[in-house]
Amino acid sequence: MKEGADLLRIVGYQVQRAGMLMVMDARATLAPHEISPAKMTALILIRDNPGSDQTALGKALGVNRSSAMKLVNFLADRNLIERRPGRDLRTNALHLTPDGERQVSAILADLRVSDERMTAALTADEVKTLVALLRKLGRPAMNGGRQSL
Amino acid sequence: MKEGADLLRIVGYQVQRAGMLMVMDARATLAPHEISPAKMTALILIRDNPGSDQTALGKALGVNRSSAMKLVNFLADRNLIERRPGRDLRTNALHLTPDGERQVSAILADLRVSDERMTAALTADEVKTLVALLRKLGRPAMNGGRQSL
DNA sequence: TATTGTTATACTCTATAACTATA
DNA sequence: TATAGTTATAGAGTATAACAATA
16 A cells, blocks of 8 residues: 555654554564563663652653553562652652663663664664654744744 | 663654654644544545555554454444445455545644644754655665675 | 455553542 | 542553455
């Protein structure tokens, strides 16, 4: 099936479709570790932001509190992370366990293999450009702070 | 929450995250039409590939036959598309109805507004570059047809 | 034998709403 | 009043497995 002129021009479709292909490969690659790409992302975010609470994790992942709960439960049940007392009595401070630290490195190695396979058609410069452009999406246009009409 | 060095480098994460932001905006924009971004994609694909069968539609969308069935049922129930006799007695040929043709144009207008809002920070050239790079993902590296070691 | 459509079923992911403890 | 965590429930979306009809 061919993508017509409209689909070729809708950036959201192109981004979403490429993302789907990348995630499908990542999912298959991570399957032996019994962890999904989204859960691996959560694990990495907790590692890089130790002491964060569940609500902040959810916001970073684009899901709500109760969905974040499920991710945290999954990771905690597998002893990859633990809930420690947070800044007040309502909040949990999320941290990787020693076992989590060890496993995240191993899984990350496999994830990088998948990522490099899927980006093999791009030069290093192209990858840099791609990521820079992706990170501009969903943000207001830059025009020196002046108000546009 | 901050994206650490690993997440910044994993292209699949960046693509998937940007795609999520784009799709979230598209979903909210299309909500009044009571159609999801994925279903709208299916509708556009059928319009641009009239006479295709359900299996081909599924492959184009990255889902299997039974999932494609649900999409086709949804669109057919709303009289946006119809199943006509296909190239043999097993297959359906999918076509937009006159009503579907009318509606797809209206929905597309709204979808473009969302897409342009989310890409407002990029120049026209940057959008072209972004789409070109996205379309290289998930394909083997180009090296003039010569075999790499 | 293989393919297409179809159906039933189950699983994953997510959201909503309500509740509690705390702020 | 507002916020964090929690729980139960429901709704999408998808996959698997089976079957009938056709190739």
